[in-house]
Amino acid sequence: MTFNSLFFLLFIFVLLPALIKRLEALIKRLELNVDERVQKWLDINKLLERVQKCLDINKLLELAFSKVPRFQYSSQISFILGIIFTYLSLTSDSILSLVAYILSLVFFVYLAYLHSDDLFDTFSNTIITFLTFYLFYNLISSSINYFFVETDWTIIFKNRRYILLGPYFINSETGDEVWRFWPPLYALLILVCSGYGTLRENKYKFLIPYGIFSIIFIFALMYDEDYYSEKNQAMISNRGYDATESAMLLIGALVTGLLSYLLTRNYCFKLGEHQVNYWQNTLIYLSFAGFLGTLLILDPPGESGVRPSAWGGFVLNLIFAFGSLFIGFGIGVALAFGRRSSFPIFSIPSVGIIELVRAGPLVAWLFFAQFMFPDLMSPIWDAEFASRIILVFSFFFGCYLAEIIRGGLQSVPHGQYEAATALGLSPTQIKLQIQLPQAVRTTLPAIVSQMIAMLKDTSLVYFFGIRDVFKAAQDIPQQKDFLGQDFDALIFIGMMFWVLAFYLSQISRRIEKSLGLINEGEGEVT
Numbered sequence: 001m002t003f004n005s006l007f008f009l010l011f012i013f014v015l016l017p018a019l020i021k022r023l024e025a026l027i028k029r030l031e032l033n034v035d036e037r038v039q040k041w042l043d044i045n046k047l048l049e050r051v052q053k054c055l056d057i058n059k060l061l062e063l064a065f066s067k068v069p070r071f072q073y074s075s076q077i078s079f080i081l082g083i084i085f086t087y088l089s090l091t092s093d094s095i096l097s098l099v100a101y102i103l104s105l106v107f108f109v110y111l112a113y114l115h116s117d118d119l120f121d122t123f124s125n126t127i128i129t130f131l132t133f134y135l136f137y138n139l140i141s142s143s144i145n146y147f148f149v150e151t152d153w154t155i156i157f158k159n160r161r162y163i164l165l166g167p168y169f170i171n172s173e174t175g176d177e178v179w180r181f182w183p184p185l186y187a188l189l190i191l192v193c194s195g196y197g198t199l200r201e202n203k204y205k206f207l208i209p210y211g212i213f214s215i216i217f218i219f220a221l222m223y224d225e226d227y228y229s230e231k232n233q234a235m236i237s238n239r240g241y242d243a244t245e246s247a248m249l250l251i252g253a254l255v256t257g258l259l260s261y262l263l264t265r266n267y268c269f270k271l272g273e274h275q276v277n278y279w280q281n282t283l284i285y286l287s288f289a290g291f292l293g294t295l296l297i298l299d300p301p302g303e304s305g306v307r308p309s310a311w312g313g314f315v316l317n318l319i320f321a322f323g324s325l326f327i328g329f330g331i332g333v334a335l336a337f338g339r340r341s342s343f344p345i346f347s348i349p350s351v352g353i354i355e356l357v358r359a360g361p362l363v364a365w366l367f368f369a370q371f372m373f374p375d376l377m378s379p380i381w382d383a384e385f386a387s388r389i390i391l392v393f394s395f396f397f398g399c400y401l402a403e404i405i406r407g408g409l410q411s412v413p414h415g416q417y418e419a420a421t422a423l424g425l426s427p428t429q430i431k432l433q434i435q436l437p438q439a440v441r442t443t444l445p446a447i448v449s450q451m452i453a454m455l456k457d458t459s460l461v462y463f464f465g466i467r468d469v470f471k472a473a474q475d476i477p478q479q480k481d482f483l484g485q486d487f488d489a490l491i492f493i494g495m496m497f498w499v500l501a502f503y504l505s506q507i508s509r510r511i512e513k514s515l516g517l518i519n520e521g522e523g524e525v526t
Contacts, residue, residue: 058120061113068110075114082107086137087144108133154227155482156492157238160220162476163493166312166467170241177306181315182249184294189257191287197264198280199510206261214254222247231480288326294319308386312467314496319386320458320468324393325451331398336405336439337431350402357399362457365392370464389461397454404446408439448508452501459497469493 071077085104089097112119112129119129156163161170169178196206224239268276299305311319338350357365369388383391412435420430440447462470473489476482482489 057126058116061109061116061120065110065113070114075111078107078111078114082111083140083144086141087148090141090145090149108137151488153488153492154225154238155476155479155485155488157223157225158227158240158481159472159476159479161241162313163469163472164313165315166310166472168306168310168312174306174310180297180306182253183297184290186253186256187290187293189253190260191283191290193257193261194264195280195283197261198268198276198283200265200268200276201510203262203265207258210258210261217254218247218250221250227481229481291322291326295323308384311386313472314469316386316461316466316468317455317458320390320393320461321455323390324397324454324458327390327394328397328401328454331394332401332405333436335398335402336409339402339406340409353395354399354402357395362392362396363460363463365396366460366464368392385464385466389466393454393458396457397450400450401447404443404450405436405439407446408441408443409435411442412438444508444512448504452504455501455504456497469496 082104085100085107088100089104091097092100112133118125120126165178165181168174169181193206193210222243224237224243226235227238228234229236264279268279271279297305298311299307335350335354338346339354341347341350366389369392370385373388374383416434416438417430420434425434459468459470461468462474465471470490470493473493474486477484477486477489
């Protein structure tokens, strides 16, 4: 859609009706003395009313779409079809492209009709709607054109294992160690799917997205197409490995996750609310145990494992993120209660740690962990780089989390403390079972935002030469077949982080909904 088209639509359906409306008011105000014969022959007011009626966008939309049946998911279906026809308009021939372009606009206009009460209720809202649609449509069409039409993603498919796991686990000599990632994947899917099962929602809210993501994962693993290699001067596969065994293991993991969801959901429907809460807490403890188990599988005691210096790829970023979140949450809770303590032995160190860590940028603390920490702790603790980085991330996340939780603790009424004391609960029980749950509930959006920020901050380890996913994005464009494709690699890595961050935000919204925190004023429901 061009800017000229936008200006034409704004003039016809927004500016012209507004001018006619003002002209009508002006004519009525002037009380023109016109001969009756002339007035009958040319009734300006009626003429203007007819023109305004013809240009009323709400009436035009009602005339065009009033007989189209509505369904529960009409908006979602209309949006998806608009995206599909936008894609077809960019990939088809001239005539088919024009037809697909018109159909895409029709579906977007129908989407506007479904929400016309909010989009076209006032003059300013109508202008904002047209301008927003112009920007949105051009952004969508440009994104589709870049991701699905113009860009050759062979660089990603050829290096898919490198991006995910790093160089060590795809090396011909050490590639047999890749089996160490399959047990953690099975455990992760079981825990995540069981967590969804405890929500006791409509099963299709889980099954449809789960099916879509399963198809995407299997496609990403199995996709195979030949391309011309400048290095080999021949056509070669963009996969470069036998995916049969991996596909069977992946399908097994996805089926296991699906079964765990169905079993947990059916079981939780028979339980009371307090029993479901107990089961959810159990899953949280099991997830922490699963993370420790992942570290033991990757690097067990002795010489049989894979040292952290060989870890890499997106998995390494996830290990840093999850380790920092688990440990940092405990640090944050301890510092939050310590800062609120009336005992100086707890409050002064807590304030000192929080202010010291928050005063320095994360990169400075990572430099400290990488270069100064080994000298300070030697010979007491000869920590691997992964342990040092997780420790820094944990303290950094924990200090910011402490202030978030402290704000939530201040919102808990003091009467609940008095009531819990009257019931005979100890101070520790009051803090952990009465005050902390309510503080977490009310500050959940801020906590999730900090978690997402920490996930993205793990990419800073790239500056220290650690082979995380951004290091992979720098390395793969140096290959002879993909010289100069740095932007494509970085865009893809950025999209991976965006998808994971968006997924975490959706989980947060579901948890908020289950706690009654979606609508304003529902905090007391908890």
